[in-house]
Amino acid sequence: MTVQPSDTRPQSPAAAPLPVLLVVYGRGSATPRGILGAARRLCTVVFLGDLGDPKAAADLAGLPKSATVVDTAGLTEEQLVERAAGFGASGVITFSDHLLRSAAAVAERCGLPFHDRATVEVLVDKFQQRAALAAAGVQSTVCRTVRSAADLAPALAATGLPAVLKPRSGAGSVDTCLVRSSDELADRYAEFTTDATTPAVFVLEEYLVSDPTVVGEFWGDYVSIESAVKDGEIHTVAVTGKLPLAHPFRETGYFTPALLPDGLAEQVVALERSALRALGIREGVTHTEIKFTPDGPRLIEVNGRLGGHVSDVLKRSAGTDLLLLALRLALGDFTPPAPVLALGAACPAVAFQYFLSPPADGLAPGGGELIDDLQAVPGVDLVDARIDPTWRANWRAGTEWLIGTVYGSAAGYAELRTTVEGIHRRMDTFWS
Known part of the structure; x- marks a missing residue:
């Protein structure tokens, strides 16, 4: 690995036979090795x-x-963009929400396609995103900013109960919870902010009530839509199904394609496209979450980058490499894939990831040969787990607070359910 120090100006790799792609890197939805693998040749x-x-x-x-x-x-932003400009790059991308602003600055300086700065602001700021969607007539969701404890009562008066407290900018369900009373709201806000090293701004928003009858209670009550946007034209790549959330809003697994009643895929895609247009998204891969409610599909949020985990399940189910697609799109070398909306000739199997995450706090890994036991479940292809006896659950850490992931596939949704139930039974005896 060649590390270029921040106080020396890089030389442009003009002699390189391949175009240069700048990756503004931070922990997010793609690993460095995964990026290099997709970028090969x-x-x-x-x-x-x-x-x-x-x-x-x-x-x-x-x-x-x-x-x-x-x-x-x-580096200051000015120093960063000047260093980036020295590479003569053909594209720029990031897979981390908190680096979208930096990537936008690099793109602006280098004249490369990416979200513009105004679009980035509504992508990383949950309050601004809700306001933009409401202003465009796409969806009105009551949302209030909380900068101090004094803001809690007015915010709650607007949202009503129950409500969702979350960071104004954040990802992975970190410090995100449902509150059912004013006392619970005050307690959770104090818990989230007491030891904060930097002042954190939160939002309190109305809770989108679930309608579990849409897809059935066994499955998650929401989906994500993966899209690629080029010159303002939106190309649907896939609709990703979900397993039910763990307390309070931790994701427990994905599968592709989603299990949806006839016509619902078209509804969620139409809502997602309205949202992308309202937010001014003209370039890049997006990951949009939509929940099923008694009032129909409702937007949870729009993310201006590749969704975590979805590239793997999509590649194994339909052969579509979403990570490679994101790199090609950033470089301007883009051919839209056929959308993956249901099982069929183009998508002959359901692929899944199941996250090994505890059902509640205070739990520690139990005994037994977990990996061998899970590997024996029909439909499981790979178990990637790290068993550390000192590990303890902490729901505040969100989706990343887990001990591993189970990868597998099934011929259909009935088979997928059988596999997931087999994993559930083994995990119920694992947590102590």
Whole structure:
């Protein structure tokens, strides 16, 4: 791995036979090795990463010596974009929500396609996103900002109960919870902010009530839509199904294609497209979550980057490599794939990921040969788990607070349900 220090100007890799892609890197929906694998024979990747961030540094440290990493620690935005401009890149991308602003700045300086700065603001700011969607007539969802404890009562008066408290900017359901009383709201807000190293702004928004009859109580009451946008034209790539959330809003698994009644895929795609247009999205891969409610499909949120985990399940079910598609799109080398909306000739199997996450706090890994037991469940192809006896559950850490992932596939949804039930039974005896 070649690390370019932040105080020396890089030389443009003009002699490189492949176009250069700048990856503004932070922990997110794609790993450095996954990016390099997808980029093979497509482009030369230059990682712009803050090596002062322990997680990013650990990820990038595992790259081969031939990889190029620019340490962005301590750089101002102006310094960052000037360094990036020296590479003569053909594209820029990020897989991390908190780096969308940096990637937009690099794209603007280098004249590359990406979300513009105004679009990034409504993508990373949940309050602004709700306001933009309401202003465009797409969906009105009551949402209020909370900057201090004094804001809690007025916010709750607007949203009513129950309500959802979450960071104004964030991902992975970190510090996100449902509150059912004013006392619970005050307690949770104090818990989230007491030890915060930097002042955090939260939002309180109305809870979107579930309609479990749409897809059945065994399955999650929401889906995500994966799209690729080029020059403002939206191309649907897939609709991803979900397993039910764990307390309070932790995702427990994905599967592709989604299990939906006739006509519902078209409804959620239409809602998603209205949202993307309302937010001004003209370039890039998007990941939009939509919930089924008694009032019909409702938007949870729009993300301006590749969704976590979805590239794997889509590739194994339909052969569509969404990570590769995202790289090609960033480079301007884009051919829209056929959308994956249901099982059929183009998508002959259901692929899934099941997250090994505890049902509640205070739990620790139990005994037994977990990996061997799970591997024996019909439909399971791979178990990637790290059993640490010192590990303890913490719901505040959101989706990432898990001990591993189960990968598998099934011929249909009945078979998928049988497999998931087999995993459930084994995991019920694992947590102590």
